[in-house]
Every structure is written in structure tokens, then in C-alpha cells.
Amino acid sequence: MTTVGLLYPGHAAEEDFPRIEVMLDSDIRVPLFHTDTGIGTGVGQGASRLEALREAGAPERLAAGVEELRLAGAESLVWASTNGSFVYGWDGAHQQVAGLARAAGLPASSTSFAFVHAVGELGAGRVAVASLDAEDIAPLFADFLTAAGLDVVSVRAVGDDSGPAPADAATWGPERVRELVAAADHPDAEVVLLPCTALHTAAFVPELEELVGKPVLTANQVTVWEGLRLADRRVWAPTLGTLFATREPPLGATQPRGIEVRE
Template sequence: MVTVGLLYPGHSAEDDYPALEARLDGAIKLPVVITSVGEDAHRVDALLDLGRAERLADGAFELAATQPDAVMWACTSGSFVFGPRGARDQASGVAAALGVPASSTSLAFVDALKALGVRRVAVAASYPEDVAQHFVRFLTAGGAEVVSMGSHGIITAAEVGTLETAQVIAMVKAADHPDAEAVLVPDTAMHTLAIVDELEAAIGKPVLTANQVTVWKGLHLLGPVPALEALGTLFAAPAAAPGERK
């Protein structure tokens, strides 16, 4: 059994991960450590503070007790605001602290698109417009083309965590675009791991959610990703490990 450790900021949808672990009947372990939060705000200055190295280092120290095989910084906005290089530096710092491979949700989105061979995407963002545009730039730097973006101006992760399934489906449908090959839902504060198949059924194309790609990338760091049911197109077929030909 593999263990993917998760560094998760604050409290909103962290229960998505133990719920998935239970549904998979222990096939993988997903221990969560809550990292410290200064201000719960989808605002660039607050997000730069949220993802600073000291907070991640403290979380990594606590996570070490779970003996993870890989670690994910399970936060999208607290990684993409640093840009691609900054996000890679975050992951490198966590990897060095724990001696295991590490990545983040933002990097996972880029890698998941490449694994699926998808380039043109729509974004269903809970964030305010200015924060969402940071994610658009991050994706663009990773080779994606964002053909449509919907932002919903939700300031706090706590509020995002209260969204009902119908609201999430409505956000995804509103953001979709005829030219988009997939729709991305970039907020780990949103409960999505139990509804990925519903989201895909609503628009008839792949949907990548933050918590979904976080788990996928954690497994991808360790080898070919196993096919898992009810987690959407991304988990429908095994993906090659980093450095392997897909």
C-alpha cells in the first residue's frame, strides 16, 4: 500500500481525502496534515503568505510521522500565485525536508493535462477574477490554452467548502466552452472527489478538479497511476510514471 501525504491549508474540504481513502477500501493511504493559515482570503498577498516556505516546512515536519511515500502541497491558489518556478521551489523544499518526491496541485493540473493529451481548456474558478487570472497564466506557461474562464468571486476557502453539488455542477456548466477539451475546477477547498463522474456527465467531457489531480499526481510521483473507479477520465486508464513513455 502506498501513502500519499497531503499538506492542506486550513479547514474547508480536507475531509474529501479520508472519505476517498475509505471508498477505496484502503488501497491507498491519504494522511492529511493541516498547515497554518494567516488570513483565509483568496487575495494574492494572503496567498503568498499561505504558501510561504516556513508554513510548508512546519507541515512537512508533522507529516513525517506518517512515513509518506510521496507528498502533495494540496493547494492550488497557494502554489500558482508563485508562478511555475516558485511552485517548483515549493515542491523541492518539501521533497528535501522529507526525502520523498513532492509536487503541488497547480503542478498537478499541468501534468494531468499532458497525460491526457489535452491542450484547450475552460476554467471554472471559485476565486475572484484577479486570482483566477494567475491560474490562467500558470496554465498558459505550462502549454495549455484557456479558451474560457468563469470566476465567482468567493473570497474564503471556508465558504467554498460549503458549496453543494448542484452549485459545483452549475459552475462547471457555465464555464464550459465548445472549444474546450476539458474543464478545470481549481480549488482544493471545494468538495469534488465524490462527484467527478457527475461533473463529467453534466458536460460530456473530462473534468479535472483540484482534489482529484492532487491524488493523481501523488500516485504519479511513485509509478504508473492505477485505474480507479468513480474518479473521472483522468483515472480511467493507467498513466506512465514520470520519465516513462506514455
């Protein structure tokens, strides 16, 4: 049995994770422990969206779910939020997961780092981003990816000026997600990234890949993959896309362990 503990912000597309458990068809558990984002409930009122996202990823908010996660027997921990990580910048995001690793005594990461490691797993370097964040937030993910050494050839932001479209992203059906991926694709991109963990995508990643003719990485997919990577567990599950259909990393690809603190 391998247990990957996830800290998930609020409530949106959490149904993706039990679905992924079933699709892995193995002795893998992916329990979720919800964190209070505070967004829309007082936190961030009178503040910018950037400040609100940073507050959602603050150490005291994330620490609330760590003890439950440990008691569940988790072997690794992933902060299942992309914008709740990259808004801290490359160095700040490292500090965020280092704090989680110390608090849990487990290998820890976040969805932002999961995307970086997953692109490396595929042996790719040029990416297109389909972001549901507001236009002032989406470029921060591109900056994060660039700091990781990736070439971001395009960013399509569909959030409006007042806040991100992910507020209703959990209601999006497959057709709308397909339209987003097609619109975000770029001829020079080797991979298309969908960084919103509020989108339901687990059931149709191969369809998205067939649509654009290249790998598509979605937030919930890479989050689970990252947790398994930290737990040293490789799984063959092509129904979850190219990422889960790669048994061995490409020649020359590196596999960073991530941040690990055991106490």
C-alpha cells in the same frame, strides 16, 4: 501499502480525502497534515489577497507539517493548494516544491502542477477554468497553465473583488458545483478544471463529466492522483472520473517525474 502525504491549507473540504481512500478500494493511505494559512487570522490584514496567498504558501508555514508527514511513512508529498502555489508563478512554484522536496527528502509537487500533469495524462491541450478566486487572482492560474504549454480557452471567476468565494466553498452542494461547471465549460475546451481544494467533489466527478460531455478535473482528485504518480502507483478507479480510468498514458504523452530530492 502506498502512503501519499498531503499538506492541506486550513480546514474546508478535507473530508474528500478519506472518501477518496475508500473509493480507491486499495492499500492506499492519504493522510492530511494541516497548515496554518493565516488568512482571516491576522496574516494578510492590511495586505492584498495576493500577498496573503503567498504568505500561506511560504516555506516556514509549509515546513511545519513536513516532519509529521515523514513520520507517517509518506512516499510522496503534495502541497494541496492551487492558489497557494500558482501565485508564485511558474518558476516560483517550482522553487516552492523543490524546497518541500529537500525538507522532506521525498518526491514533492503541488495541486497546480497536478493539474498540468493530469491534463497531459488525458492527452489534452485546451482547457476551461472554473475559478472561485477573485478576479485579480484567477488570471494567474491561466498564466501558470499557459506557461506549462496549455491553451486556456476560457476562465470563469466567481470570486468578488474583496476576496475569493472559497471562504464558503466547503458548504457548496453538488447542484451548485454542477452549475459552476456548466457555466465554465467552453465548446473549444477538451477538459474543464475546478482548481479549488475547498470544494467537495470526490463523490460526483463522473456526474460532472456526464453533464458537460468531457473530462472534468477537480483539485482534490488531481492532488491524490499526483501523489500516486510520484509514488509510481497507478490505480484504476472510474468512480473518480476519467483521470482514474486511464490505465496507460496516451501515445506520445510524457510523464515528468516531478521534483525529487532524497537525502
